[in-house]
Amino acid sequence: MPGGFNLDDFAIDTTGNTDNTVTCPAGHQVPLSAASGIHLQRKAFFAGWCAGCPLRPRCTTAKAGRILTIRPHHDELAAARGQAATDPAWRADYRRWRPPVERAIAWIVARGNRRLRYVGTIKNNAWLHTRAAALNLRTLINLGLTHTNGSWTLASTTI
Numbered sequence: 001m002p003g004g005f006n007l008d009d010f011a012i013d014t015t016g017n018t019d020n021t022v023t024c025p026a027g028h029q030v031p032l033s034a035a036s037g038i039h040l041q042r043k044a045f046f047a048g049w050c051a052g053c054p055l056r057p058r059c060t061t062a063k064a065g066r067i068l069t070i071r072p073h074h075d076e077l078a079a080a081r082g083q084a085a086t087d088p089a090w091r092a093d094y095r096r097w098r099p100p101v102e103r104a105i106a107w108i109v110a111r112g113n114r115r116l117r118y119v120g121t122i123k124n125n126a127w128l129h130t131r132a133a134a135l136n137l138r139t140l141i142n143l144g145l146t147h148t149n150g151s152w153t154l155a156s157t158t159i
Helices: 074-086 088-109 121-142
Strands: 011-013 021-023 029-031 042-045 067-070 145-148 151-154
Touching: 029 042, 074 088, 088 121, 121 145
Parallel strands: none
Antiparallel strands: 011 021, 021 029, 042 067, 145 151
């Protein structure tokens, strides 16, 4: 919710062997559940604490109270979010590389290619590699790829 608390506003301790806990911005502490499901997610249930909490409007609108889902790689993701928020070199790299990556994805899914055409991972993997090779060839041709005297040459261009 806008102006509300997100996952990074909670103190999440996943390093303890037995007492993995989550502390909300109001200071209420609850234990993490055991890992369950195919994704090995853990949950923190704040139902009992949310009823009379003065921060509830900023935290949740759920009748049962706030439930946090913690995934197995939470610590690495939190560190990456922190680096993204504070490291100017990371942000410069992100600004440099995001547009070409987004463009490549857009080219792959263009013209009705958002859905897989085949049944099975082997055929779809082969299709994806063929599509990527065709797009790479198109890019090279646009950059001046030519075949003369039995050799391929790329016109000198500035990208």
